[in-house]
Amino acid sequence: MRLLPMLMGLLMPACGSEGAAGLPVPPPMEWAGLQRPGSPNTALAAPAGFQPVPDVATRVYAVPADTLYAAIRKVADAQPRTYVAAGYDDRRQIHYVVRSETLNFPDLVTVQVGENSSLILWSRSVYGRSDLGVNAKRLATWLAALDAALSSPH
Numbered sequence: 843m844r845l846l847p848m849l850m851g852l853l854m855p856a857c858g859s860e861g862a863a864g865l866p867v868p869p870p871m872e873w874a875g876l877q878r879p880g881s882p883n884t885a886l887a888a889p890a891g892f893q894p895v896p897d898v899a900t901r902v903y904a905v906p907a908d909t910l911y912a913a914i915r916k917v918a919d920a921q922p923r924t925y926v927a928a929g930y931d932d933r934r935q936i937h938y939v940v941r942s943e944t945l946n947f948p949d950l951v952t953v954q955v956g957e958n959s960s961l962i963l964w965s966r967s968v969y970g971r972s973d974l975g976v977n978a979k980r981l982a983t984w985l986a987a988l989d990a991a992l993s994s995p996h
Contacts, residue, residue, distance in 0.1 A: 859946075861941075862926065876964075882971070884965065889962070918951070927939045947969055
């Protein structure tokens with residue numbers, strides 16, 4: 843581990859860990875009644891009509907749900923400093939920890955694929971009040987990569 847993240851780990855313990863370590867293993871997420879924090883350090887992509895209102899509306903994808911789940915997992919797995927924290931494949935739900943490059947800050951990203959091939963992505967910071975737009979940019983990157991992966995011939 844690099845020196846700066848080790849020092850940050852003295853103040854913010856999860857910064858001193860690698861991969862998905864240093865954070866509790868997330869249980870399966872129930873989306874009904876999701877409460878977003880008042881701080882501007884989250885980004886939510888979900889179908890229109892979802893509550894709370896998402897920052898980005900996702901569409902229903904024209905592929906089977908299992909195909910969509912495999913595709914978004916492949917997209918996430920290709921992202922730098924992104925680690926699986928817990929997977930619930932029977933629910934088509936997976937939780938990631940994404941680490942910042944310099945200070946090793948952990949962010950959490952939860953992915954959910956619905957039976958009807960709908961998609962929810964929720965990215966949020968573990969530390970800090972503001973994320974400087976990192977979570978929203980991450981969702982835009984993942985959604986663009988997913989669209990590219992699904993539109994390319996297999």
